[in-house]
Amino acid sequence: MKRVLCYLTAVIFLLFSFHPRLVQLQAKSKKAAEFNESELYARAAVLMDADSGRILIGKDEANPMPMASTTKIMTCILTLENAQLDDIVDVSAYAAKMPEVKLHIREGEHYRLNDLVHSLMLESHNDAAVAIAEHVGGSVEGFAQMMNEKAKSIGCMDTFFVTPNGLDASAQVKEQDGATSTKVHSTTAADLAKIMSYCITRSPKKDEFLKITRTQSHTFQNYEQEKGQKAVPGARSFTCVNHNAFLHMMDGALTGKTGFTGNAGYCYVGALRSQGRTFVIALLACGWPNNKTYKWKDARKLFQYGIDYYQQKDITNYDYQPNPVPVENGAGKDRLLKTKIQLQLTVEQEPQKILLSEWDSVQVRAELPKVLEAPVKKGAKVGSLNYYVNGELAAQMPVLAAKNIEKRSLRWYFMLVLSRYFYPYF
Numbered sequence: 001m002k003r004v005l006c007y008l009t010a011v012i013f014l015l016f017s018f019h020p021r022l023v024q025l026q027a028k029s030k031k032a033a034e035f036n037e038s039e040l041y042a043r044a045a046v047l048m049d050a051d052s053g054r055i056l057i058g059k060d061e062a063n064p065m066p067m068a069s070t071t072k073i074m075t076c077i078l079t080l081e082n083a084q085l086d087d088i089v090d091v092s093a094y095a096a097k098m099p100e101v102k103l104h105i106r107e108g109e110h111y112r113l114n115d116l117v118h119s120l121m122l123e124s125h126n127d128a129a130v131a132i133a134e135h136v137g138g139s140v141e142g143f144a145q146m147m148n149e150k151a152k153s154i155g156c157m158d159t160f161f162v163t164p165n166g167l168d169a170s171a172q173v174k175e176q177d178g179a180t181s182t183k184v185h186s187t188t189a190a191d192l193a194k195i196m197s198y199c200i201t202r203s204p205k206k207d208e209f210l211k212i213t214r215t216q217s218h219t220f221q222n223y224e225q226e227k228g229q230k231a232v233p234g235a236r237s238f239t240c241v242n243h244n245a246f247l248h249m250m251d252g253a254l255t256g257k258t259g260f261t262g263n264a265g266y267c268y269v270g271a272l273r274s275q276g277r278t279f280v281i282a283l284l285a286c287g288w289p290n291n292k293t294y295k296w297k298d299a300r301k302l303f304q305y306g307i308d309y310y311q312q313k314d315i316t317n318y319d320y321q322p323n324p325v326p327v328e329n330g331a332g333k334d335r336l337l338k339t340k341i342q343l344q345l346t347v348e349q350e351p352q353k354i355l356l357s358e359w360d361s362v363q364v365r366a367e368l369p370k371v372l373e374a375p376v377k378k379g380a381k382v383g384s385l386n387y388y389v390n391g392e393l394a395a396q397m398p399v400l401a402a403k404n405i406e407k408r409s410l411r412w413y414f415m416l417v418l419s420r421y422f423y424p425y426f
Contacts (some may be wrong), residue, residue: 021111024101035305043265043285044189049310050197050271050278050316052354052402053155056306061190064158068259069124071166074147074195075122076212079136080205082146083147085114088223089135091127098127103238105131105222110231115220121213123242124258126416129165129235133367144171154198156191160184166213168263192282196269200255201278202217212253217241246270246299254278258295262288268295272303276354279306301347310355315362315387315395322347322366322399326380330405331376343376343404347385352395364387374407 013064037045037059044065045395055061093107099168103125105111113135119128130140137143140163147161149205162169162185187195199209222234242258245269265285272279281302287294330341343366356362368383375380383399 002353003119007016013025014296030214040190040283040298040301041286041291042283042298044282045284045286045298045302046189046193046280046282047192047306048193048197048280048282049355050201050280053194053197053393054354054389054392055190055193056279056310056355056357057302060399062158062188064160064186064188066168066185066194066261066264068167068185068264068267069166070192070257070259070267070282071163072120072124072129072259073163073199073257073269074150074161075129075132075143075164075215076117076211077199077203077205078143078146078150079113079117079193080208081203083113083136084324085112085117085208087113087135088225089113089131090118091131091286092134094140095127095130095134099167100132101125102127109234109236110223110225112220112223112231115218117212118215118218118220119238119240120241121294122215122241125240126165126167129163133164151187151191151195154194156187156194159187159191159195166261166264168261187284187285188374189282191278192269196255196280196282197413200280210255213242213244213257214247215242223424246296250295250300266292268299270299272306274307277306277310277312279303279355288417300364302319306355309357311357312353313356314351314353315356315389316349316352316385316397320347320364320366321345321378321387322368322383322385325368325370325372325378327372327374327405329408331408341374341405343372343382343405345382345401346400346402348398348400352387352397354389354394356389361390374405376401376405378402378404 004333042058044060044063046055046061048055089111091105091107091109096105096107099412100133101124103119105127116128117127133140133143137146143164144161150390151159160183162171170182173181173183175181202205217239219239222236223231224234225231246256250272252272252274254271254273259267265288268283270281281299283295286298310403318370324342324344327341365386366385378401380401381398382401383398385399386393387395
């Protein structure tokens, strides 16, 4: 009896010893899965899968807000796509009088565009941004129009650019109904993350963008140029140092841009690559002085969450075969006067890899017509397989006709009559 009591005591001791740990692990896992956005300092934030554009974590991500110098990622990529870095840029009086932070370029001076782009992205110089905009767009207003057109082409419908440097500004805009409204320089966390994702994954100049924004320091001179003469190095020299401290905070940190104005607060947009996965974050209104380091705490938290809980998976890797679709007026080889022929379908599947967590739900739904009309050509697209992650469309695969179905002709009807009345002689 004593031995039994000893065994029972040992079992009870083990249960009570391990039970609290199990509860803690479950609580930690549940908390991680839900992610408490209220723990972020930023008023608006996004963690995005850069390759698919899917938002993994969002906090007030659709609310337009000022974005300060994170604007300059659009200025940079637009410049790389529309100008030559060997161009010589003339400095206007307007560019030279921009406020700090500035390179202190002077009216009438000349600079190589490549050097001004490094000044723009490493030191965030406001005067360099305006000189670039005037060179590429003809004017600040012309460049802003290019920025807004580019934003819409990327899919950013809640972004409005007024300046190339991100200084707080507004502009009068004529609406489609003829009315005039005032719009401020602003974006959303979701749109800002989209712009960065474009810069590093889809832009034809993505390699140049990464090379410039990852440069640790860049030294250059101004240029002297008489009208019609070749530019030669001038007497002034400059060294720009990269101020994106996050490049040295986490393994895999790829690129990023900081920003601050009195209205925007501290902002940051950045990217990190880990084991084939590319994450982008956007942080808006992440503290005001003296909260300069809050953005780095939020950046670490979001990136680490992505690294810990999201893996790259092929969402089309499901054994799904759509049902046949009936075809009216199809010429069947059996010469039976059926009202409809059942058309077999095939799916043109290609891997569609996106970042998924264990708690993400993937559904597949066939979007097919109820009936088709002959003729139908083999390989013709008749519908699609739509793949949804947590109810949102993530990928589409075309559904194709597996064979030809000809339309009934006079000859087909003639052969039908022969088969009916002269069988079995026919």
